[in-house]
Amino acid sequence: MRPFSGEECVKPVTGCINRAFGNKEPWQVAAITATTVLGGVWIWTELTKDESLYVRGKRQFFKLAKKLPPVRRQIEAELDKANNDFESDIKKSNQHLTYSLRLPEKGLSNEQILGLVDDHLKNGHYSWRDGQVSGAVYGYKPELVELVTEVYGKASYTNPLHADLFPGVCKMEAEVVRMACTLFHGNNDSCGTMTTGGTESICMAMKAYRDYAREHKGITKPNIVVPRTVHAAFDKGGQYFNIHVRYVDVDPETYEVDMKKFKRAINSNTILLVGSAPNFPYGTMDDIQAIAALGVKYDIPVHVDACLGSFVVALVHHAGYQVRPFDFAVKGVTSISADTHKYGFAPKGSSVIMYSQKKFKDHQFTVTTDWPGGVYGSPTVNGSRAGGIIAACWATMMSFGYEGYLEATKRIIDTARYIERGARQIDGLFIFGKPATSVIAFGSNVFDIFRLSDALCKLGWSLNPLQFPSGIHICITDMHTQPGVADKFLNDLRSCTAEIMKDPGQPVVGKFALYGMAQSIPDRSVIGEVTRLFLHSMYYTPQK
Template sequence: MTPEHALPEHGRPAADVLADLARLREADLPVRGGRVTAYVYDTGRAAVHDLAAAAQLEMLEVNCLDPTAFPSIVALERRVVAAVAGRLGGGPATPGIFTSGGTESIMLAVKSARDARPVDGRPQLVLPVTAHPAFHKAAHYLGLETVPVPVDPVTFRAGPEAVRAALTPRTALVVASAPSYPQGVVDPVPEIAAVAAEAGVPCHVDACVGGWVLPWLRETGRAVPPFDLSVPGVTSISCDLHKYGYAPKGASVVLYADEALRRHAYFASAEWPGYPVINATVQSSRSAGPLAAAWATLNAVGARGYRDLAATAMRCADALVAGVAGIPGLRVLGEPAVPLVAVASDDPALDVFVLADRARARGWFFQAQPSHRGVPASLHFTLTGVTDIDALLEALAGAAADARAAGPPDVPADLVDALATMDLDAVGDADFAALLAGVGVDPAGGGDPEMAVVNAILDALPPETREALLVRFLAALYSGAA
């Protein structure tokens, strides 16, 4: 370890440490201003962010491990859960759990369903191909088998009959999305939940991204399809407050239709001589800071604020949909019900992965989405209340013109074939990093990487090979000296 990376013998001045953090963040994407159309959610209201930070600091060292030691966490969680339930078809007594994010909420929903209704053999999770990978992760961790069902190639919504055909005696849970992240469309929740209920199977609605924007859009007069706990057959629903709730990461809630199902999410262990362990979440020790920050944000924004933010974001989404229609070669996938828009190309000369690189050169981040099971490759846009839609459309049109002039990425066919058959376990992290460098990607380079070739390679490979390559990329990214 080099001297500059060694732990100092004596504590460093706070100003020096913070200056180091600022330097490390220089290559990060900006978290304010709306030029990053994924990952971040910005109200544009500095006072809200400042209050959330202060609330998080106030509860930073409070440990959610033992609610009897820190009763404040019980009071705060009850308030947050009740606030969310009140907008998602429940009420003050609706059971729920505050979690660190959508993946943890989904993990608990899957665990609850698995444990509440044991089946003979390996349990199955029936889900649309557009469902979030967190369900695949939950199935992997919890020992379930995933059964993906196709979606309509035009609307990208799951079909109840396809769900019905996928059900077996081993089905533990059926999933619907409100909306699915890739295209921002809402699955027909009442129909899917009815199919699940008819078979006696729980149904979870993934409203992680839409749960805290759909209710407010409905209150502004926009048509919103039924999707929450008020729908017969829906047994649980997840909603992230660190998305359109604009709370700091990580803040999510999973709600249950009944108390018994929530109890199956809990974990208790007395198989040791130490203190009795009872966990409501996957984590044990965890800071109450995010819980306090979420509660503070909800109160600071208020109902009117959320209605205004939702309406503004949706107007931006509508404007993006209309604007894309005027850019040759581009089209919107489906009809977004929330401020999430997917843009694809119907012109072979206009590659969306190259477009994303050209947009980044213009100071914008458009998230690339590879093709999958008939769903074309696209760019994803999450719009918020601070999105400058005119500037975004100008950047999109300009980047599209640049991408058309540049042409599709040059991907050697033999490279794709080699990666598809390569024994990745035989390649060390350093050698894999060198392979990445050969296609122009430095895992630790930062800055504005050119990703079109990499995305095109991934797009040409089957999902299981993509997954293996992504694992190796992550390993290479975190390998080597600090």
């Protein structure tokens, strides 16, 4: 039998097309062809968008459903209730304070102002100075407060935007960055800037890599690949800079990112790979070496988010504990974010974003050359920057020194491991993964974990709630290393858990029930609306 020729193979197809269009007018053939081509392009565009059809379809469904009058009325009623609850909590917290709704006719005296400041700072019922709060305040010593207060006062009106006026402040910033780079095994090429916090550090890295990829690779629809547990600042950066964030699930046993899924998430528009050292929810550390190897293989930058780990994760190995390599010593790591206002113990408002090479930092900068006010350039989001914060951060680092930070790291990690060992022995509880540094996350397969959070809250403890799955965590700070604090926490953890285990099936009630309920709502935009109401409530003032 002779083989079919190419013409014979396509003849049935062309015959069908000719018969279909045989009786059509030329304009009809042109219209059908154009419609088919454009329709095909539209379908291809829809199928290849960053978000899946399922996600977009689900969002559109809920968007349309909320327009139905009965649904909208119910949602608005619930939102009004939530808004009233939030404002009621604010009013209750500030009921003994007087609101200033307009400028005072005459300026107050220093004594009056300082008295009012004291009244405001006494607000709140958690004893954070006694180590009963997770994270938030990472180190507090009266002698350090005196130092940074005096330093900030001296530099409070300086502004490194005007480098010619305040070169000394610029030198301090450069030294903060260089000292941090050294801690994270940077070399002579490593560099960076200070920022106002971890979120800005992360956003600046995303901006830098977006612009770098656009200039050097021609990528105009960028995405980044991150673990599901990565900090929410990456989502914020995605919203700010129009970068799609591709989330990858974590392993349900280790709570580290699933590397097989991580690799599959990379495509030709990926501009950045991200890992946490450690992550915020569970305190576990992603396999940075494996992520960096993918970065080298596909020529994609790799960012390590060490904002939470800060100087503790940089020094944990020196303190006698083992962690996998994660910093600039790992080939392929191109940037690291670390918060000096966490385990650097500096005042709030300072962080560092570090790069392995200046070519990346160069794309972080914003430069305007044609402004009538002159050539304008700024390294971060802010134009004017607080020289006082830079000086206070520098002073804190100079005060602690390497030995001071190493001793603090030992105290913190020793305390964290002590609490972890004790918690693992409590019936009804489990620990999420293997904590790398200072965060210990608890869950339960027996009872609603938010009941434990509620019980501990009533004893004065403030822990962080987690969702998907439900959990709570404690972030150990230098405040928890004070004598007796760790033992008190473990004793309260044991007694509260034992009491709950007497009736483990009982549901959680009160404000902590909201956390569980929020996870069950499929339309996440409703949770977003509630969150916005909470943010609005923070700015509540009574009506005139």
